[in-house]
Amino acid sequence: MRDLVQIVYVSRSTFAPMPPERGIEPSVARILAQSRINNARRGLVGALYFGDGCFFQCLEGPVAAVDGLCAALLRDPRHTDLRVLSRRAIEHTSFSAWSMKYVPLDAPMQSLLRQSGLARFDPYRFDEATVARVLDMLRNAGGLADPVQPAASRWTGRRAAWAAGLLAVALVAVAAAWMRRA
Ligand SMILES: Cc1cc2nc3c(=O)[nH]c(=O)nc-3n(C[C@H](O)[C@H](O)[C@H](O)COP(=O)(O)O)c2cc1C
Numbered sequence: 001m002r003d004l005v006q007i008v009y010v011s012r013s014t015f016a017p018m019p020p021e022r023g024i025e026p027s028v029a030r031i032l033a034q035s036r037i038n039n040a041r042r043g044l045v046g047a048l049y050f051g052d053g054c055f056f057q058c059l060e061g062p063v064a065a066v067d068g069l070c071a072a073l074l075r076d077p078r079h080t081d082l083r084v085l086s087r088r089a090i091e092h093t094s095f096s097a098w099s100m101k102y103v104p105l106d107a108p109m110q111s112l113l114r115q116s117g118l119a120r121f122d123p124y125r126f127d128e129a130t131v132a133r134v135l136d137m138l139r140n141a142g143g144l145a146d147p148v149q150p151a152a153s154r155w156t157g158r159r160a161a162w163a164a165g166l167l168a169v170a171l172v173a174v175a176a177a178w179m180r181r182a
Pocket residue numbers: 011031034035036038039055057069072073074076078079100
């Protein structure tokens with residue numbers, strides 16, 4: 001069996017976050033799109049939360065792949081102050097369906113923070129119990145589908161539209177020819 005590990009870390013974004021009501025932060029959307037492509041290739045899964053300028057990420061997968069990504073994360077200038085909150089060996093991954101799940105969970109997160117006695121999303125102050133509750137919430141919540149449509153699928157979509165158009169024209173031509181003969 002492969003050696004699997006789960007890592008939870010927090011970090012601070014180096015870009016200024018825009019107000020949450022304006023939707024997903026473009027820098028976060030780019031990180032997510034990049035993560036989904038890379039993680040699927042490397043057998044990694046996990047979840048990402050971004051709030052109040054802080055990231056909370058859970059990564060699960062083969063030890064070598066997780067450690068390789070952690071090394072890349074430490075060099076990534078889009079965030080700083082990376083702190084690993086937990087690292088443990090696991091039997092199975094728990095975010096199996098998601099190469100990187102993204103959950104915009106404002107209201108449930110606010111109530112979880114209140115219950116944990118925190119005024120804002122400051123994951124550096126999370127104790128073990130709060131980390132476990134946030135992970136449960138991320139596991140059980142509905143995730144956001146790809147916020148950045150890859151260029152390849154836009155191209156595929158346009159080609160599909162052209163193909164459908166040509167097929168419709170061909171069908172009309174065949175029907176017209178058939179009616180003329182009848
Ligand atoms: C908060 C945060 C989370 C990230 N999560 C992932 C991830 O899950 N997978 C990934 O491949 N890259 C992730 N990245 C990007 C990596 O730091 C790094 O830029 C990327 O893996 C390099 O990919 P490349 O080899 O395709 O250039 C993340 C970056 C940040 C700032």
